Amino acid sequence: MLKTLKKIVHSKDEFLEIRYHKRFSTVIQFKNGILKKGERKTLDGAGIRALVDGCWGFVSTSETDENNLRRAVDEAIKAAREASALKKEKIENLSQGDVGQGEYFLYQPDKDEPGFGEKVSELQKADERIRNSGEDIIGSIVNYHVFQDTKVIVTSNGAEAEIFDQKSEIGVVAFGAKDGKQEMAMVSNGVTGGWKDLFSREDLDKMTEKAVEIVRTKLKAGYAPGGNYTVILDPRLVGVLAHEAIGHTVEADFVLSGSVVADKIGEKVASELITLVDDGSVEGAGKVIVDDEGTASKPTVIIENGILKNYLHNRESAFMFSTEPRGNARAFTYRDQPLIRMTNTFIKPGKDKLDNMIKGVEDGFLLIGMDQGGQADATGEFMFGVQEGYRIKNGEIKEPVKGINISGQAFEVLKSADALSEEFRMDLGAGYCGKMQPAKADAGGPYLRCRVKIGGQQEEGEQDGE
Amino acid sequence: MGNKEISLKALEIGKKIGADHAEVFYNRSKTLEVVIEKNDLQVPKGDTYQGVGIRVLKDGKIGFASSNILTKQAIEDTVQSALDIAVNSPVDPAQGLPEPAPLKEVEGIYDPRGESIVLADLIAKGSEFMEASRGVDSRVTVDTASFKAEIIEREILSSRGIQAQERKTKFESMAMGFARDGEDISSFDIEYIVSPEWKELNTEEMGKRLREKAVGNLGAESIPGFKGKVVLSPFAAVMLLFSPIVFAINADNVQNGISPWKEKMGEKVASEILSIVDDGSLPREIGSKMFDREGVPPKRLEIISNGKLNSWLHNFYTASKAGVMPTGHASGSDQSLPGISPNNFIVKTGNEEVEKILKKLDKGLMVTRYSGGSDPVSGDFSGVVKGGYLIEKGKERKPVKEVMIAGNIYSLLDQIVALSKESQRVMNFQVPYLIMDGVSITGK
Numbered sequence: 001m002l003k004t005l006k007k008i009v010h011s012k013d014e015f016l017e018i019r020y021h022k023r024f025s026t027v028i029q030f031k032n033g034i035l036k037k038g039e040r041k042t043l044d045g046a047g048i049r050a051l052v053d054g055c056w057g058f059v060s061t062s063e064t065d066e067n068n069l070r071r072a073v074d075e076a077i078k079a080a081r082e083a084s085a086l087k088k089e090k091i092e093n094l095s096q097g098d099v100g101q102g103e104y105f106l107y108q109p110d111k112d113e114p115g116f117g118e119k120v121s122e123l124q125k126a127d128e129r130i131r132n133s134g135e136d137i138i139g140s141i142v143n144y145h146v147f148q149d150t151k152v153i154v155t156s157n158g159a160e161a162e163i164f165d166q167k168s169e170i171g172v173v174a175f176g177a178k179d180g181k182q183e184m185a186m187v188s189n190g191v192t193g194g195w196k197d198l199f200s201r202e203d204l205d206k207m208t209e210k211a212v213e214i215v216r217t218k219l220k221a222g223y224a225p226g227g228n229y230t231v232i233l234d235p236r237l238v239g240v241l242a243h244e245a246i247g248h249t250v251e252a253d254f255v256l257s258g259s260v261v262a263d264k265i266g267e268k269v270a271s272e273l274i275t276l277v278d279d280g281s282v283e284g285a286g287k288v289i290v291d292d293e294g295t296a297s298k299p300t301v302i303i304e305n306g307i308l309k310n311y312l313h314n315r316e317s318a319f320m321f322s323t324e325p326r327g328n329a330r331a332f333t334y335r336d337q338p339l340i341r342m343t344n345t346f347i348k349p350g351k352d353k354l355d356n357m358i359k360g361v362e363d364g365f366l367l368i369g370m371d372q373g374g375q376a377d378a379t380g381e382f383m384f385g386v387q388e389g390y391r392i393k394n395g396e397i398k399e400p401v402k403g404i405n406i407s408g409q410a411f412e413v414l415k416s417a418d419a420l421s422e423e424f425r426m427d428l429g430a431g432y433c434g435k436m437q438p439a440k441a442d443a444g445g446p447y448l449r450c451r452v453k454i455g456g457q458q459e460e461g462e463q464d465g466e
Numbered sequence: 467m468g469n470k471e472i473s474l475k476a477l478e479i480g481k482k483i484g485a486d487h488a489e490v491f492y493n494r495s496k497t498l499e500v501v502i503e504k505n506d507l508q509v510p511k512g513d514t515y516q517g518v519g520i521r522v523l524k525d526g527k528i529g530f531a532s533s534n535i536l537t538k539q540a541i542e543d544t545v546q547s548a549l550d551i552a553v554n555s556p557v558d559p560a561q562g563l564p565e566p567a568p569l570k571e572v573e574g575i576y577d578p579r580g581e582s583i584v585l586a587d588l589i590a591k592g593s594e595f596m597e598a599s600r601g602v603d604s605r606v607t608v609d610t611a612s613f614k615a616e617i618i619e620r621e622i623l624s625s626r627g628i629q630a631q632e633r634k635t636k637f638e639s640m641a642m643g644f645a646r647d648g649e650d651i652s653s654f655d656i657e658y659i660v661s662p663e664w665k666e667l668n669t670e671e672m673g674k675r676l677r678e679k680a681v682g683n684l685g686a687e688s689i690p691g692f693k694g695k696v697v698l699s700p701f702a703a704v705m706l707l708f709s710p711i712v713f714a715i716n717a718d719n720v721q722n723g724i725s726p727w728k729e730k731m732g733e734k735v736a737s738e739i740l741s742i743v744d745d746g747s748l749p750r751e752i753g754s755k756m757f758d759r760e761g762v763p764p765k766r767l768e769i770i771s772n773g774k775l776n777s778w779l780h781n782f783y784t785a786s787k788a789g790v791m792p793t794g795h796a797s798g799s800d801q802s803l804p805g806i807s808p809n810n811f812i813v814k815t816g817n818e819e820v821e822k823i824l825k826k827l828d829k830g831l832m833v834t835r836y837s838g839g840s841d842p843v844s845g846d847f848s849g850v851v852k853g854g855y856l857i858e859k860g861k862e863r864k865p866v867k868e869v870m871i872a873g874n875i876y877s878l879l880d881q882i883v884a885l886s887k888e889s890q891r892v893m894n895f896q897v898p899y900l901i902m903d904g905v906s907i908t909g910k
Binding site for chain 2: 031038044056175257375378381385
């Protein structure tokens, strides 16, 4: 394939980027003891981008013999040319980063990776364990997904990369019911690698136990009163904040549309305790060594000691900002064009002990994990559901609370940060970042103490929170 | 190989290697799309796709595999994979493949105009949209807008004797944007159109609506909290209320015990003014089809009638488990096993225009977009109001920010006090403006 793609790319004068991408995925899902999904999928094709007269054209096709690829290349060139006539701001040039050349393995293939049947039986047992935990546990879901990617990327500017990647993820869900109320809890993990890597932090037994424990805690918890509080966010919530609420606002395409940090490079945007980095070259579910424009990954320091330093770029935006791309142009399948995406996004750890951080809270909450997604805007305003919450009173952890949502302006929240733990985890869990197309991303950080607004549910007759 | 040939080949292989039954779902599509980002035309896109999803049944166990490589070898491997999965799976007596049923063609879901659409037509739609939004008011920033034309061909063939094919067109446009006036930034708003007919893609009107919403949200202020009425736009109502209802009426969730309505069939679950039907046989609707993902014809269902819960959405699996007939709600592509989705989910409208209803409001919060969670299991929701404004004494309209709403969907359904006369199509939902009382509103 590499040879064919090189031949095609070098036969044209126009700038071309051809990405052949073959993906094998396996999905296994158990719900209440029943195998709901046992699937093997092959998705294979090529995505072709042509840059002509300052405009891109993109054509994807599932037919990858040389003749069809050549036809698709011509269509992409034609599309770019037609659109160019109407495009206002032409692309002047593309910035060049380190170009990927050669073979890249993002994981160590494991010869002991269990087969389909063995995985099915392990996951089935986990599903059973959840429901056998007690009468208060009424339902279970176990979700497993792995995909193996082979990519060949050839561009007119010299990228000639063959990439071998594997991403695995697991989610374990327990449903509980008591006194007419229902609750759910999810424990999940996502990695670059295989089955063994997926359970290196916590094995499947531990994950199911934890899901059951969280559900039981939620069943006995009351609602939290709304208001502004000092809270301690766990590494997953810190990761979600870093990714969703900060990370998206520094993606150069959002910056160009006038995100809240447009023109703020060099300004203080967070507490000086905060250093926030995006880095595809470190271990995590968002690992990328060579991106889908053929650029090799390097870390990007977004915020350094509270000062905004860099945005995230693809080749096009990097040229506009007179900088170099660092591996953030990503496409999910061959049918998607590369967009500016995060990889592993995290806040660097601090020097505090979690215990001491808790002791310093007079009236607040310890918040752990995500519940049903989150959302954030170009303004940095965010809202996230929290899975587990515990009241902190006079430096001590008290009763659990449920139904918590936190919201605020992300940079204001980071300005209010006054303690970061030494303990650090990359921990976004399972799931995907969505921005027109999915991407496997990871995020994390230390435990972080800050101020947020809690929008708890109000019980009948209760007064509004201050 | 032609598609029919591929499907027949797959069935033949299935039989040869020992499957009891097999089903081949073939999908071909051609898509053109033009995207605007940051107020400017971006990358025009073309995609051609074909692929198959194969289910085999062996000793009461089902296996699924899909491939978009359609060589003879790849088809053989895919059928073999599906069989391997079936063999390695636990037995589930409800598994099976449906028997053929008479199918009826639906009018107006294929627009032959689709065949002649070229990128230049979609570029023109984009220009119209920009003129009507940012062209009129330069404070508007169009973050992303897409204009898409799609031709979809589906075919299903099974050893039970199902054999059907259908061609559909889909024209779709989605736009997200905000307004910026100095340091004052509005919240992100969304506009959306979808139709099987090219002439329905009125992007000029859409641009106007997005502009009005984004600019209208400038100068937003915080307000003190209260407990009372909210007005949900059709878009917000789908996100907040109807998505959880779709979860609650999904037979799979009912059978798994996670639907909060699992024991409520025939009971009152909502205010008497709420009636919902699902009908996949309506002409010219985006969710209409001759057959579902398993070849079953879609049935018209009264889901909620005057507040009373009437029916679940079934696919073949859930129906056979419940001992009823499938309702034609199997959904999904060639790349996955059938799930369950509504076809055209239609909420009955009220008698008065939304403007008239607002005029009678003493105090209420308009929610044009809702950003946040709504947990379909417990029904608890809590999230941020986007593009919202406060209505006082029927006329004053004050844009608000940093306002959150919270409550429990399933208890609030009883507090729907009014539905507007006009309704909007949001994906395959048709929903009016809706007024709900008793919502907790947290301000500053």
